[in-house]
Amino acid sequence: xxxxxxLRLREFTSQDLAALAELDSDPAVMRxxxxxxxxxxxxxxxxxxxxxxxxxxxxxxxxxxxxxxxxGEFIGWFHLRPGDGHGPDEPELGYRLRRAxxxxxxxxxxxxxxxxxxxxxxxxxxxxAQTMAVNGASRRVMEKCGMRLLRTFVADWPVRIPGDEHGDxxxxxxxxxxxxxxxxxxRATFHPRFAGGSA
Numbered sequence: 326x327x328x329x330x331x332l333r334l335r336e337f338t339s340q341d342l343a344a345l346a347e348l349d350s351d352p353a354v355m356r357x358x359x360x361x362x363x364x365x366x367x368x369x370x371x372x373x374x375x376x377x378x379x380x381x382x383x384x385x386x387x388x389x390x391x392x393x394x395x396x397g398e399f400i401g402w403f404h405l406r407p408g409d410g411h412g413p414d415e416p417e418l419g420y421r422l423r424r425a426x427x428x429x430x431x432x433x434x435x436x437x438x439x440x441x442x443x444x445x446x447x448x449x450x451x452x453x454a455q456t457m458a459v460n461g462a463s464r465r466v467m468e469k470c471g472m473r474l475l476r477t478f479v480a481d482w483p484v485r486i487p488g489d490e491h492g493d494x495x496x497x498x499x500x501x502x503x504x505x506x507x508x509x510x511x512r513a514t515f516h517p518r519f520a521g522g523s524a
Contacts, residue, residue, distance in 0.1 A: 326390055329438040332431060334390035334403060336381050337374065341391055344399045345369050353424050357460045360486040380406065386442050387416055392435055400426040405439045408453060416443055418454040418470075432466045440470055444503050451499045459488035464496070471506045472496035 327334040337345075348354060349364035364373070380388030389404045401422035408417030418439060420432055436454075443449045454472060456463040475497040482489065 326386060327438050327442055329434050331394060332400075332435050332438070333393045333395060334435065334438070335393065337377050337389060337391050337402075339374065339378075341399070342366070342370055342374060344391075345374065345402075348401060348421060348423055351424055354421060357457050357463070357486065357488075358421075359484055386446070387413060390439075392420070392422070392431070399423075400431060403435045403439055405443055405452075408455070411453065414448050414450045416449065416452055418443075418452055427462070432463075433469045436466060436470045440498060440503065441507075444500055449500065451497050452503075454496045455493055457486070457488055458491040458494050464494065467496040470498065471502060472498045473502075 326336065346364070346366040346369055349369065352361040352363075355361055355363060377389040387406045389402055389406070391399060392401050392403055393399055401420065403418070403420040405416045405418055407413050407415070411417065418436055420435060422432055440452050443452050452472075453475070454463075454467050456467075458477060473496060475495045477492050477494050479492045
């Protein structure tokens with residue numbers, strides 16, 4: 326579905342069950358999701374993966390996408406899909422990566438790629454993302470993607486997680502902000518030597 330400098334985002338298949346179960350078995354990966362406990366493999370097989378597979382169709386770009394290095398190594402997933410109470414014109418961004426691939430810029434790279442893909446659809450007005458207020462790493466990824474803090478709120482989660490007393494945060498990037506960012510980046514990389522027909 327999408328390629329970046331180092332990543333390939335593709336559709337999930339039933340063959341990804343083991344990789345997803347392994348990802349969700351790492352307590353560090355699940356810290357800000359369940360507080361550490363893993364997702365039962367049966368739940369992934371019977372509920373989560375079938376739900377994700379239901380997003381795909383001709384030309385679809387919103388949904389859940391397996392993230393691989395160009396070598397084919399599975400490193401996690403990204404999603405871009407309507408969040409609760411929102412329509413497809415303001416999709417929500419999210420991701421989950423293997424611990425071995427944290428701190429290498431993959432979360433930012435994949436997120437930027439999906440944000441660019443979202444705004445390639447003229448119907449998309451803005452992209453949202455949420456995390457726990459204490460999840461500093463994810464908040465930094467959002468900020469590196471040009472997103473700004475929209476609000477802090479307290480969600481009624483079914484599982485209590487250490488740190489959730491500080492609430493959750495929602496970030497946003499509006500289309501106009503994205504357009505300014507893209508234009509600025511293109512200006513920064515423009516070199517007049519290559520502007521004409523000859524060097």
